[in-house]
Amino acid sequence: MRVAVVGAGSAGTVCGCLLKRSGCNVDLFDRAQRPGGRASSRLAEGLFSFDHGAQFMPFTIDDPGLQLILNTLPGFEGKLLPMSKEFGLVGPKGGFVSAQQVGSNVDDVISITGRDFFGAMKLKGGYMYTGHPTMGSIWSTMCEQSDLGVKGNSLVSNLSKTEAGWAVHGSNSLLGEGYDAVVLAVHDTVLVSQVLSEMTHSQDSTKDFVTPLNDLALKIGGIQRSPLYSMMVAYHNKDIEDVSFNSAVVDGCESIQWISKNQFQNSEDFSCWTAIATADFSKTTFENESLGDNPQTKMLADFEKCLKLKVKPVYCKTQRWSQAVTSNPLALNEHCLSFEPWRLAVAGDYIGKNANLESAVLSGIQAADRVLQWEHGV
């Protein structure tokens, strides 16, 4: 079976690799060159390594099968390690309190700050895992071990279906054709909505299908995404050796909600940290960026206060994620949408309830499952 997977974020990469390993002939398209999407990493100046999107993978659901699946997925084995226990709460002017001191676990930190960071800490007993050595390495290892390359620089503008199968279109060129099935795993919900609307007008559509699908297309088109900034900052180890923790929720700070050391990526000389901006600060700055607002100055000043640093970093850069967080996911009980008559599946973090990395991975697993069911006629 030939399958096109569009979008090589965590959902698309997991899906593509599972299909490839089950014998499908898979093309994995992404507008970027490497897999990972919002859970990717960056190596700056060949020296400084950061997870600039997702920092950790939460296990929020009580699903014993999930860990098993993750441990057997190529790329996850040995690549997803528990985050350091040196986690807690830090005030805007420093003063770290470990999670153990605040209460029994991270839930207590959240109940104090009122911040639920990507649904990670809602449930007692939830664990946070991080990529080893980087988040990005999970997806690239998974692709390597599944012998699946990303067809990078492929910005997909539409899909079409004829008797010869599915075709994948870029804005000026045909990117691929003759696919038996498509998995649409992009965070661009406008594109997803457009494809679904077009399918309702196609000859393949039955009347029963059209109304619910139009509703779904409308709902997906109405999904809202808000921006986030993540600041990557590196110091000489000797300049930061007094900092006693690895990651913390920041309480009462205008610009930063979370700081985390990139646990497994630090060299003998440098310590690399990522700070995630608050939603409000990101939104306001994003809207006023064209007027010259620059998030980095404020974020760095607040970061230095939190960590009580007097020295300047050796590297600092801010990444702008324009569509970082989904505030109104579809919150379905399913993790993916699938339309068997068309052999089209839709995957991504916004379909389930939590809109986080876990949700995206589960979505990719489920989408692969659906495609394989079509292939085997079950």
Ligand SMILES: Cc1cc2nc3c(=O)[nH]c(=O)nc-3n(C[C@H](O)[C@H](O)[C@H](O)COP(=O)(O)OP(=O)(O)OC[C@H]3O[C@@H](n4cnc5c(N)ncnc54)[C@H](O)[C@@H]3O)c2cc1C
């Ligand atoms: C700064 C930041 C911090 C975060 N921290 C956490 C965290 O600590 N824990 C957590 O659980 N979650 C976190 N998240 C959320 C998490 O990253 C996402 O929920 C998850 O990565 C989504 O995966 P996805 O595959 O659904 O989407 P994405 O990762 O967005 O993947 C979609 C892919 O589709 C590609 N694409 C889009 N449009 C097109 C197109 N037209 N043509 C071709 N390719 C296209 C994109 O390039 C991308 O690779 C964070 C997000 C951000 C931005």
